[in-house]
Amino acid sequence: MEAAGVGPESRSWSTTYVRARLRARPTPLVLLAIAAAVALLVLLPLGFLLDQALSIGWTQIDHLLFRPFVGTLLVNTVLLVAVATTACVVLGVAVAWCVERTDLPGRRTWAVLAALPITVPAFVTSYSWVSITPIVQHFGGAALIVTLAYYPLVYLPVAAVLRGLDPALEESARSLGMGPWRTFLRVTLPQTRLALLGGGLLVAVHLLSEFGAFAMLRFQTFTTAIYDEYRLSFDGPAASMLATVLVLLCLALLIGELGLRGRARYARVDTGSPRPAARARLGRSKWVVLAGLGALVGLALGLPLVTLVYWVLRGGSTSFPVVSLLSAAGSSLELGLGAALLTTLLALPVAILTTRHPSRIAGALERAAYLPYALPGIVVALSLIVVSVHQLPALYGTTPLLIVAYAILSLPLALVATRAALAQAPPVHEEIARSLGCGPLQALVRVTLPRILPGLGAAAALVFLATVTELTATLLLAPIGTQTLATQFWADASTRSFGAAAPYAGLMVAISALPTYLLTRRLGAVAGPRRAR
Amino acid sequence: MSAPALSIAALRKSFGGTPVLTGLDLEVANGSLTAVLGPSGCGKTTLLRLIAGFERADAGTIRVGERVVCDERTYVAPEQRGVGFVAQEGALFPHLDVAANVAFGLARSQRGSGRVQELLELVGLAGLAKRHPHELSGGQQQRVALARALAPSPRLVLLDEPFDALDAGLRTQVRAEVRAVLRESGATALLVTHDQEEALSLADVVAVMRDGTIVQAADPQTLYRDPVDAELAGFLGEAVLLAGELHAGHADTALGRLPTRGANGHGATRGSVMLRPEQILCREPLAGAPRGRVLATQFYGHDATARISLQDPACPEITARAAGHRLPAVGDEVSLVVEGTALAYPSPR
Incomplete structure (x- = not known):
């Protein structure tokens, strides 16, 4: 968004x-x-x-903050944010490149389909998985599901940059003797750096804020813990304390992104290119790419929608x-x-x-x-x-x-x-x-x-x-x-x-x-x- | 005598420590068209924006008619100044058609009164009332912008380089049209431009701006003939400057003894005199007249200029203008005859 x-x-x-x-x-x-x-x-x-x-005073703060439970929350939250954000970045860039820069059949359709999972809230996605099988209720399942729900936040801005990239940059790199891979890593990817960092930050912030998906998956993070504390002792300092830690995590994220961004402003490519860039030819590997994209869209979009329809129809047999x-x-x-x-x-x-x-x-x-x-x-x-x-x-x-x-x-x-x-x-x-x-x-x-x-x-x-x-x-x-x-x-x-x-x-x-x-x-x-x- | 439409005294303005206007004075007479002429970035646009009230001056006074609109204590909002503004590229409101643009500044009761039609006829666009701005040419847009500014009958209209966005062919024509409209409406107008030809050919009074002040304000002919200093002379057109000894009424220079005007000192002083190239005529070599050799010529059709090296080592080169059909050839030896008087500038002591 x-x-x-x-x-x-x-x-x-x-x-x-x-x-x-x-x-x-x-x-x-x-x-x-x-x-x-x-x-x-x-x-x-x-x-x-x-x-x-x-x-509440320092002794109380000390008591509330430095306990094993908060440590578990911290490990859970940080680890999940790190793993899922990385996965979203890799997935988002890969999909953006395949859709924008290759001769993939049906590119326009894929471009829309790949963005659509953003319209399904993450708590609905996890609901549909949980309704199929409870085995997703652990760290790996949680990481997989939020990755499927949030990768479009990286895909969309990166795709926009790739679309507007000046082809002369890549052509110059090729003429200087770089192969396609090295060109991608050393010329194309750095150009998307701002979009990539911005998208990554957005994913990380969403993950720190996500409550519904994790509650559904019974995976404890700061947000679910705050909610439980709140339900337990309405308006208590414990919830406020945990919330404060969460705010600090968010601020650390913002500052970290600012630091990483550095002087990368040169990459602000937004003026559109005078001519479309040449597309990489996939050849036979297009079947692999098609299968991968199909699986991705199937899991991220198809599965939640099909599950929803299934439950609506089944539920309809009782009383709507x-x-x-x-x-x-x-x-x-x-x-x-x-x-x-x-x-x-x-x-x-x-x-x-x-x-x-x-x-x-x-x-x-x-x-x-x-x-x-x-x-x-x-x-x-x-x-x-x-x-x-x-x-x-x-x-x-x-x-x-x-x-x-x-x-x-x-x-x-x-x-x-x-x-x-x-x-x-x-x-x-x-x-x-x-x-x-x-x-x-x-x-x-x-x-x-x-x-x-x-x-x-x-x-x-x-x-x-x-x-x-x-x-x-x-x-x-x-x-x-x-x-x-x-x-x-x-x-x-x-x-x-x-x-x-x-x-x-x-x-x-x-x-x-x-x-x-x-x-x-x-x-x-x-x-x-x-x-x- | 009524008060001038605009009078400005000791106006100052700086942006972030950089002075832009440094004590500027200017008067614009009722019903006149005055041009402020200056190089890009000299503060002309800032001056207009201060008069319009888009910005606030640091010091100084601005009067529109008899009313003080800006001084240390007063700042009248733009909408209460009665000053129209025509922006560089017209800046027509894109969501309104031509008629609605022109009617924009009119009171609700006046909108149907025929005033809009009257103005559109004045600028010669009566048939285009229902067009939208993007359907007009650049010149038409400028004319609508002028009609829009004139509609509420402002005390003064400001025009910010209004012909700059037009291409060269259109510019002369739109210039003439705008001048005619301003004349006919009887409006007082202040225009800024960096084009000296535009200023000299269009305005009743030209005020030249330099380093944040007006160095000279006069009618175009006086200004061209008697610029206050050598730099201004060169800015207004090509000038030939000759070092020499100044006496009362004449000067001794590389072109011989020339009659002078301005700055008549007592006894001989060092200084320079200014001639326009069109005052210097190239003739067949004559006995007694100063001589030179033609180094290069530049042909313009109706006339031409010749760069001539003098035999005097103190004054290596001058430029003379000649009619196109009387252009000497490169390498010719010519005698130089000066018509009229030279303007004397004594050296500062």
Whole structure:
């Protein structure tokens, strides 16, 4: 889903001079205040969480933190993240190369099929495996299943870079006497480094945040442990303490990625190539590649879908839960639309501030707004519970609080899309509108908004998609009596009522298919080859 | 006498420690077309943006009419200044058609009043009201942008290198059209450009900008004839500078004794004089006149220039302009005759 960030900024107007001029424009204080409020909304709950975790005193902290159980969690989590992220990177690059750079038969179809597993939430994938056989409930099974669920996060950005790569680079390498393998390793692969690291980071962050899949697979990580602690002693410091460790792990990941990225900015290849690169000829090995891709798509996409259909049909022989299915779908849609609206509204002022009035403060606020990118849903949910219970009891257990949680979690997604749209709408139009008598707000509404409407739509669609398939925060924060498709599915699946759970998952996947389709069409138009021009 | 449409005093602006405007003064008379001429990056666009209110000055005063729109205490928002703006590439709103673009700055009640049609007729695009910006040529876009800026009858219209994005063939034509529209509408306009030919041929007053200030503002003929210093002379067109001894009313140079204007000192001083190449005529060798040998020629059709080496070692080479049909050949020996007076620049002591 991160693919929204891949949108080209080649038409943006950001030269140093223009930047300097923009910086010199008076920053409207109202805008600054709104953006600061958005950043506070993200940071404050986290602050309360840390405060609660630390308030118990060092002896308690020592007691809670340094015990064998936490050690096991740490080993489990780190090992799984390392193994599955590596597997996702290898798989993602291999698939991207086969689809984009070889003469594989049916490339276009494979390109779509290979990306589709992203539409099936990981907790649904693991449900379908568990419903077939319990032998996947261990480390190896967990690593395999999350790899199948998350490899598209590497595949998509790497494929986009490979597609736009200047063929002259590879041709030069070949003419300098390098074989195809050495060319790939020493020229092609380094060009994809940023996409690869970004995709890898995304996978790792998702794995640290993943709750549903691991709970289903009975594989204990920090998220499942936090959930158990929370269920055991509602609002206890133990859960906050574990959540703090998880936040530290996430931060370590972010810093590690920044370090690895280094000066790799030269690889920012996004301008599209003037001509398509020559494709490698697979020859006979194409049968091996076809078999491999077939197996991958079969396991990652086919198996969950077939299992779902199977359980829906089998469950249908008893009684189909029409009423509760409709009511859960209604809640999911309502929450999804609410979150899409609120998040886009929150992202817009931050994006306007950073694109139109760049400054140090604006940069800092923006970074704060991007922080939830690396925050697990369970941490955000827990911190909102801490805040609401201690500071705003009237909000606890209400729909608005749940929507705020969604908004915090998906703010980075909305921000990426909104910012890209604004960067492509030249500020000169706003200035002209001002010189024609419009106030700043009027200029925004009459000139800028019509331009960035598609970008705002993409932002809303991304948020909607993330919200409809969100499980963890919903489980913790949903008002009593509110069941979404995800939580209703979870309630049935976790008691091994596979047949009863299936219709909810099926409908959830179906609902999220529409925004995904719209997004891929839009992203395809943006990131796809622009040779037609 | 009413106040000038625009008056600027001691305007200063810097970006991140780099000074761009360093105490600039400028006045634009009502109903005139004034051009600010300067090389790229001299701060012309910054000046326009400060006048429009897109940016805030560090110091100085800007008055539009009698109203102070910017000084130490005042900063009037762009929408309240009554200053129109035509951007470099037109910057038409892509989601609106031509008529809606022109109507953009009009009050709701005025939109149906025929004002839009009137303006479209003024810029000669009455038939294109329903077109969208991407369906127009570059020149048409610029004319719509001008109509849009003129629609609310601003006190002043600013044009930021409006012909720069057009290709050379179109530029002359659009220039003439824009000038005619501005004349007919009676608007006061301030245009910035880096093209001296454009400034000299288009504007009533040309203000030359250098190092963040205006070095000279005058009508085009005065400016070309009497630039305040040698650097400006060279910037406005080709200039021949001759070192010499300056006296009251004349100077002794490599081209003999020349009558001079400007800077008449008392007694002899060292200095230089400036001539335009078209003042220097090449003739058959004459007794008594200074001589030179033609080094190279450049033929333009209607006229031509010749680079001539003088026998005087103190002044190695000069350029003379000749009509195309009277061009001497390379290697010819010619006598040089000077028409009119030379402009004297005493050396700074």
